[in-house]
Amino acid sequence: MNGPTASRPLWMDGHMAPVPDEIDAVDLPVTGALPAELAGRYFRNGPNPRPGEETRHWFSGHGMVHGIRLRGGRAEWYRNRWVRTRQFTHGAQLVGAGFEVDRAAVTANTHVIPFNEKIYALIEVGFPYELTPELDTVGPCDFGGRLTSAMTAHPKEDPRTGELLFFGYGFVPPYLTYHRLSADGELVESREIDVPGGTMMHDFAITENHVVWLDLPLVFDLELVERGLMPYRWDDGYGARLGVMPRDPERAGEVRWFDIDPCYVFHVGNAHEDEAGRVVLDAARYTPGDFDKVWATTGGLPAHETVTVASVQGVARLHRWTLDPSGGKVAEEALDDRGVEFPRHDDARTGLEHRYLYTVTGDSIVKYDLRSGSSAEHAPGPGLIPGEAAFVPAEGARGEDEGWLMSIVTDTSGDGSELLVLDASDLSRVASVRLPRRVPAGFHGSWIPDAR
Numbered sequence: 001m002n003g004p005t006a007s008r009p010l011w012m013d014g015h016m017a018p019v020p021d022e023i024d025a026v027d028l029p030v031t032g033a034l035p036a037e038l039a040g041r042y043f044r045n046g047p048n049p050r051p052g053e054e055t056r057h058w059f060s061g062h063g064m065v066h067g068i069r070l071r072g073g074r075a076e077w078y079r080n081r082w083v084r085t086r087q088f089t090h091g092a093q094l095v096g097a098g099f100e101v102d103r104a105a106v107t108a109n110t111h112v113i114p115f116n117e118k119i120y121a122l123i124e125v126g127f128p129y130e131l132t133p134e135l136d137t138v139g140p141c142d143f144g145g146r147l148t149s150a151m152t153a154h155p156k157e158d159p160r161t162g163e164l165l166f167f168g169y170g171f172v173p174p175y176l177t178y179h180r181l182s183a184d185g186e187l188v189e190s191r192e193i194d195v196p197g198g199t200m201m202h203d204f205a206i207t208e209n210h211v212v213w214l215d216l217p218l219v220f221d222l223e224l225v226e227r228g229l230m231p232y233r234w235d236d237g238y239g240a241r242l243g244v245m246p247r248d249p250e251r252a253g254e255v256r257w258f259d260i261d262p263c264y265v266f267h268v269g270n271a272h273e274d275e276a277g278r279v280v281l282d283a284a285r286y287t288p289g290d291f292d293k294v295w296a297t298t299g300g301l302p303a304h305e306t307v308t309v310a311s312v313q314g315v316a317r318l319h320r321w322t323l324d325p326s327g328g329k330v331a332e333e334a335l336d337d338r339g340v341e342f343p344r345h346d347d348a349r350t351g352l353e354h355r356y357l358y359t360v361t362g363d364s365i366v367k368y369d370l371r372s373g374s375s376a377e378h379a380p381g382p383g384l385i386p387g388e389a390a391f392v393p394a395e396g397a398r399g400e401d402e403g404w405l406m407s408i409v410t411d412t413s414g415d416g417s418e419l420l421v422l423d424a425s426d427l428s429r430v431a432s433v434r435l436p437r438r439v440p441a442g443f444h445g446s447w448i449p450d451a452r
């Protein structure tokens with residue numbers, strides 16, 4: 001791969017470099033056999049500055065969604081579109097000169113999800129943007145004016161109730177607000193949560209009866225805003241804690257906090273309640289030292305002006321916390337020593353006990369069997385970097401791993417990409433779809449099945 005240069009940061013070069021335009025292609029070449037029952041779209045979001053723009057942090061580029069349409073064993077089309085946010089179309093800024101906040105002035109670059117027959121592009125600092133199935137932008141959504149905070153890029157759909165649980169965080173009070181959308185898309189509950197300060201809270205977890213908060217020491221710093229930098233920095237003095245909050249609105253004020261060893265978590269795998277009523281949380285955990293490296297190499301302080309490494313440094317490892325709300329005790333254990341990110345699971349298990357998690361290393365897709373303690377890897381090949389692997393259940397699946405994994409694989413030579421489809425049960429290659437261009441390494445995606 002082309003390494004970053006003194007003038008170009010890591011995320012503007014090589015397999016992470018943005019693409020300059022929007023294209024369409026039809027009848028894509030397929031190697032192997034795409035399962036005929038895969039009828040839908042795989043959409044994946046990520047930052048993609050426009051030509052001539054150079055962002056100060058990897059997280060700052062305009063959102064671009066890459067989509068592949070599968071049906072009847074064919075890959076019917078690929079297209080990529082920038083999300084037409086008010087920042088993209090009008091240059092509007094989230095925080096104006098008078099500190100007024102425009103939550104539609106975002107990049108919408110982090111995730112793309114289906115919910116209640118709509119599709120949303122998400123970023124944690126503002127409102128979601130609705131997209132059409134053809135990737136056109138409908139516009140920002142504040143759920144009929146009821147959403148008064150930002151919305152995380154990692155909401156959780158409860159598979160039992162069909163509700164969408166999420167939160168918004170901010171740099172002024174209220175620092176944290178919990179929200180609940182009914183299954184038919186109405187914002188029916190919002191609760192302010194008391195936390196000591198404004199932190200970057202990228203993800204959270206749910207169980208059948210609880211919400212789990214990660215209040216970790218990446219704190220907002222106004223001085224960094226004034227310097228034009230990503231305004232969050234590590235603060236040893238903030239501490240680190242996990243919070244267990246009953247979902248029951250009648251118990252809104254009850255959050256049980258557990259102090260933990262300092263760390264950072266971008267991504268939760270899943271959480272559940274065990275037979276003893278304890279909350280078990282699995283997530284990709286960075287030690288303070290690893291976090292410092294990954295933050296610096298993606299553009300945060302302290303090293304953003306001295307990025308000279310050839311790849312993102314600093315790894316997260318799969319970790320488990322077990323929280324006992326009755327006894328107030330927390331236990332934690334490392335589940336593996338490999339560096340992994342982007343944990344996913346069968347969405348039908350969100351908040352419930354899961355056996356499998358799917359993650360990626362720098363060059364492979366890893367499947368964890370948490371019941372047996374074993375794991376398996378699939379490496380797409382030399383120089384090929386797999387993105388997040390989304391689990392797609394087979395129709396009528398009974399086994400938790402009965403289905404496929406979908407991942408956009410980017411060639412570090414800068415030449416191309418493919419949509420890789422693996423059998424989730426044994427990680428064997430089922431098919432790959434050759435994409436007509438390099439898709440830059442990005443963030444999160446979803447399989448959006450056709451309505452049945």
Ligand SMILES: [Fe+2]
Nearest residue numbers: 153202267444
């Ligand atoms: Fe994320």
